[in-house]
Amino acid sequence: MEKVLLKKDLNSWAGKLGSYDIYAPFKSGDVWGYELMENQAEITLDYPNTAIPPKKILFPQREVLFEFEATQEGGMEIREVLPDDTPKIIFGVRSCDARGLAKLGKISQGGIEDVYFTRRRNQTVIAGLACHNPPSPYCFCTSVGGSPHSLEGMDILMTDLGDAYYLESVTEEGVKLMGSAEGIVTDPDDKQKADKEKIHSDSEKKILLDISDMEKINEALSEIFDTGLWDRESLSCLRCGICTFSCPVCHCFDVNDEIIRTHPLKGKRVRTWDNCQFPDFTMHSSGHNPRSDKASRLRQRVMHKFRYFNENCEEFLCTGCGRCIEKCPVGIDIVEVLEKAKTYEK
Amino acid sequence: MKMEEKFEPKIVAFLCKWCSSAGSDLAGVSRLKYPPNVVPITVMCSGSVSPNYIFSAFKKGADGVLVSGCHPGDCHYMKGNYYARRRITLVKELLDFIGIEPQRFHMSWVSAAEGAKFTEIISDFVKELEPLGPQNKLRSNL
């Protein structure tokens, strides 16, 4: 289904979606983030990209898995805590991030299913937004199999035509959602169709970064595992968590118990985002740490994204959103590292 | 209709063993009365009270926190309370800066002879806290 929605009608469309929790980009200070919108009038899609990708909605940084409480009889009552089942819409998701959600979905479903993610994903509609201009000078979605208007992971793709949005449904969910806009949307005319196509093809050309020979990256990386490249490239790394926390596909987590009351015992088992760049990530309780230096951790991040995942799933664990490059406080640039990896002479 | 329960502030008091705890003992020996809202935790010296204890007490739901030591010059360990004074000054300023009501955190000098002063400090503390209601700002929201 393809429709056109006048920009001024976006809010009234959102108004019709009362049964949904609506998430949309929201600016606080200088930083954009996805927020649960209380007021539809505040919804705007005129934004570059958020600091933290929308994975935080489907895979929140803190997830209560279950609660436990000691019973009087000396047993333990365990109460599963599942995400609430209010349907959600996320407006304005960029193609890279939507692809990120798709990849997270694959990871969540691979092997034993992750109930929490799946449950949230199933009740969430992604109304994404194609890019006109790359939101960041570090965008490189086209190098990793994506595009500024990729449909992967989207339920609806919206394209900004200036005064209106061009809506394309991608999934049944998308069709359903667009149905709710009946009356305020129109069928696209040929010019609008052509405009949309042109915007799409133009936007691809505006991506500044282009990594060549990505098909050979797997092989290139496999040859430089034990080289000094990693030491060199990680020299300035701070071992913070910005790159992975802001990555739309990084999905590592830690599981901990949080105590609400010590006696009688009551608490929650929670999982929180974790991060392969933290030095304690691979720490064994014995004190043994297989990845105790920055170099091996940077290598793990790069290898996992461009080689290991690739070998298992034949795709990269990276959507080229450029956040890790843009946000890195010391200018570590994964694209640069890949370029060096390709040409590294042992 | 259920009467709304009166708010009973919870106070954690870190008392040094030699002066303030002894002073609060004296309050007892003198049969002075003060509200039962305070639970004393006896530490060796006010100088051993880490800011972490204070933050942690607020996190675990204290409505007020008191750190009490010997008067300057009277420290059983000679200098501990001077270090405490510096540290606690900073804690006090910091808590104030982030918008914690200044009435919620106090430091006092209570000597072993000042049972009456201890009584007064606790009574005043409770009175100050009552109108503020529960401390929910730093309380754990896990």
Added chain:
Amino acid sequence: MVTLEELKDNCRQILKEGKVKYIIGYKRKNGQYMTVPAFLDRIEEVDHLVWDPSCIYNLVRYLRDEKMRKEKEKEPDTRPVGVIVKGCDSRAVNILIQENYITRDDVYIIGVSCEKSGIVDEKKLTKKFAGKDIRKLDFAGNGKIQVTCGTKNSVVPAEEILADRCIECTIPTPIVFDVLFGEKTDREVPDPFKTIKELESFDTTRKWEFWKEEMDKCIRCYACRSVCPMCYCDECVADSISLAVKPDTTAEEKAHKIRWVEKSPVISENFNYHLIRAMHLAGRCVDCGECDRVCPVDIPLRYLNRKMEKESLDHFGYTAGMEPEKPTLVSCFREDDPEEFIL
């Protein structure tokens, strides 16, 4: 004014003489006007060395990596590491010396004076020169900065684009150095704690609303402590992660580490983390502002540390990193330290 060529010559010289193991400095980020940390161990790399108003990093932080590296090596190269420092950074070196983390001989300090200006805040700069193709920044003397956009140069008063910390900086010249480039100056600042005083003037509720909103944003990526030259502990007290574990560390010891802060990024935990950090930096923070800069969600972390800095000065006359031979702020006292607040 600092002459880059002189600076480079000095660096080449000390590398050539083998006086230093390597030099931590600044270089351009991939053909852009901003810089990134550079680790120069070959003379020819010095060509890439940069000193201009984009050199925001406090490179002293990397002395910690160096120390960790050295500890792992069996026969470490004990030559000093060259490090380029600004006024604030040099005080951080002083603190590391004060706290016996390094010795003066571990570092060859190459001081650069910010003179009357300072380092640019990239956000302010890009806002002011929105849409322009910024190519290069230069100190223009007299508290001015030259911004080259395309082929056009414009000279602006530094204050307009300086990082907040630099606007409030009164010590723009390194305190400790082996060699100093640029002029020893001070910087007249009408009120270095203006921002803090403004925040202090808020009433309790407004202060709380302000900080609550900020703390709510924290994602606990720990970039603040990771970038901080003072946060050199192997394991942070705030969230002990049993990283500082040796073969003889007992299970009990690991098991009973206190969790002052849980991993969950909820307000109470975020507050606790940042409060503990602020306390730990009291009398140690040199206001290099790096925590503030790296925060991916723009929490004004500097304010917390700056507040502690203000109180240290107001109450105890103490400024961090000035006198490494003296005890630290909280490991000394004066009998007449103020105590008005004490009951």
Added chain:
Amino acid sequence: MKKRIGYFICHCGINIAGTVDVKRVSEDLASYPGIIHSEDYVYMCSDPGQSRMIEAIKEKKLDKVVIACCSPTLHETTFRNAARTAGINSFQCEIANVREQCSWVHKDKVKATEKAIKISKSVIERARFNESLEPISIPVTRRALVIGGGISGIQSALDLANSGYEVVLVERSPSIGGHMIQLSETFPTLDCSQCIMTPKMVEVSKHPKIKLLTYSEVQDISGYVGNFKVKILKKPTFVDPDKCTLCDECTTVCPVAVPNEFDLGLTRRRAIYIPFPQAIPATYTLDINHCPGLVPIACGKCADVCEPKAIDYDMKPEILEEEVGSIIVSTGFDLYGKDEMAEYGYGTYEDVLDGLQFERLCSASGPTMGKILRPSDHKEPKEVVFIQCVGSRDPEQHCAYCSKICCMYTAKHAMLYKHHVHDGQAYVFYIDIRSGGKGYEEFVQRAVEEDGVVYLRGKVSKIFEENGKIRVWGVDTLSGKDIEIKADMVVLAMAIRPSKGADELAKKLKIAMDKDGFLSEAHPKLRPVESVTSGMFLAGAAQAPKDIPEAVAQASGAAVKAVNILSQEKLYHAPTVAAVNSTLCTGCGMCVDVCPYEAVSLAEGKANVNEVLCEGCGTCMATCLRAAASVKNVTPQQVHNMIIASLEG
């Protein structure tokens, strides 16, 4: 294994049970984690109460007990002893104070009960992580060091030696005797100072247990209570006392004459000299500072005339190392000098003297052989003005404190003056007369009544010399009249200061000083002879101005305190001391800075606690940024859990 904790709450008759529902507390606590046994009893501290506890420990194999009762200051020891009897470590017994801090201060029974539960739980949390500890034992070197050979040092040394302990007595001047040997008579009995002092000095020199080191100074000190290592610098006297026959030939040939310290400059001595005839050790000293020169030998006359060849110009300073278990510091006092006090013409007018100079004038062995004569013209002064509080009790300009002995010695001086010069008149300017002490008030009264000393209450405003008289202007504040006295001599009761160099010594010994430079006692009331450093004691005027009987009493007190240590083969120290986790320690040294006892030091980049010196205050623990320092049985972990328990309750 889980902890097995027993909980007992005492009714204390109705003292606790009257306000706290002890049954409810005991029932509530019974289900608390780790509590294996919970009961209440009417008097826990009674024998049956203790037996119940002991029985429960044995029967239920408890490894910890918490007793909720009165303040730990009252019965902690009782219950800890009982716990030990029952076979568990005494540190596994903790007291929850539910009487002084709960039942006695509250009225509302429900709330008091809740609070008692919270207090109990929080103490249980402390007990849960208590380590079993044994007192730290320290071997003792059973010898003592006494620094300073005045009357206090002599008394301490003799008391110690007579108790059977070896003593090293260090005196910095060539003879022991201190200021007391300079005095003529002593108040209030007017017995001859030298007569009572010399036998003691001789006893010191003859005592087999005393090693006397004169002309020596303590250079360095290390170690701790029971085990001090002391380096002593023995300066060369260039005279071998064993060979010296005291023939005095050397002084007759010595070409140099300098003011004699013993007579406070009223006489002169040679560069080679014996300080005074009764000096101990009885030998000569060559004063290198005034000798024309030894390298190369510039004069050499003394050696030439010395028949027994006792003079050895090649004598070198020696460093002696002594090991001692305890140290008494009795470094004494000095009087305010002319540098400090120029107002009253002291140092300008020859006939303005200080108290010690006047003592020498009165002394039968003094410069005037016991006749009181003016230094300027050797005439007998007919009018003498004594001024008290010169430099004392003057917080604005001089010392805020009272020098304590001046009232008495001034009365004595006035009296002695009258005894020597029967037709003379003595005036005393005073602010107050402080004559507390056995026979002291009577003594002052005697001066007034029997010797006609005129006491004028007021301050002297000006002193100047005119026509061979010293004119003293003052005010009698009682009558309000201006007073002018044309005196022949003025004697100033100068403020008493700590002995010069005492501050440096204090730093070496790591003993605190008060703001005036006197050594600080550990507690002003209850530990007046102990310094804050364990094993070091104070005697005499080094601690504060005091008269001879007080100094002697303190000296004996200090000796007994030292014997407390020396009489034991081992010392025991509370084991609740700080410990450093070296994995976490980065060696920043902040704990070293804050430790009041110098118990923490850095070694190989890590902090190290000397458990013997540590008193367990925990300041290091709160200062450490890395949580590397903690005090045993009050660890942050324990306090953290206590906080939780007291708030959850």
Added chain:
Amino acid sequence: MKNEYIPKPARIISVKEEVDGQRAIKTFRTQFLEPDGFSYRCGQCAMLSVFGKGESMISISSAPHITDYLQFSVLKTGRVTTALHDLEKDDVIGIRGPYGNGFPVEDWKGKNLVFVGGGIGLAPLWSIVHTAIENKDEYGDVMLIYGARSSNDIVYKDELDGLKKKMTIHLSVDNEEPDWKEFVGFVPQNVMDKKPSPENAIAITCGPPVMIKFTIQSLNELGFNDDQIYTTVENKMKCGIGKCGRCNIGEHYVCKHGPVYSWEKLKTMPQEY
């Protein structure tokens, strides 16, 4: 949809202290509070929860044919295991699992099995040791070479005595001890000493990383091919289901692909375990 993160409460029915002191080891037997279809294979692990402390992955040391309890031997090393050691009979823990792929026992049928274990490393082998003994006809000779720091550190002491009748057992301790009659030295040295034959054999080794490294060298020297040597890297497992990212080594997630690996495979993977 099954929520894999939710543990099932289980009661500790017995606790046995195997080793005390610094490196304490206890063996727990547990039963689920409610009947559970928990079935597992040799070499699999389960996630044990001590509520309020967290969870920890522990090898199941009972053999699958035993159905009335699950057995775990736990070395006290961190937060959760220390809490486990504090537990007593009748206390309740949580169990989820089983996780990992277990040993390829079907492939090993008819072969001689050589088990080489060190310290707590016997625990992951214990289920297959018992299975092999229980089904003697299905396997060839079974040999166990096991060592510990000292005789006090040997786990399953009582059982080992009994098993000596059913299989060859060679024990060792690191240092001389007065009453020790068996081998003194490290496990790899004992392997060289006892010279198990590689003929139609599979060697399964588990223990501290250093021991494994040298044991493999010894086995290679004795003629074992890399594909005859197996080990388990179950200590990499964290969430148990290959999601949390910690078990990632190269393209493998140990939870999904492991934790049992032939040395032939493991040696090609990054040495990050």
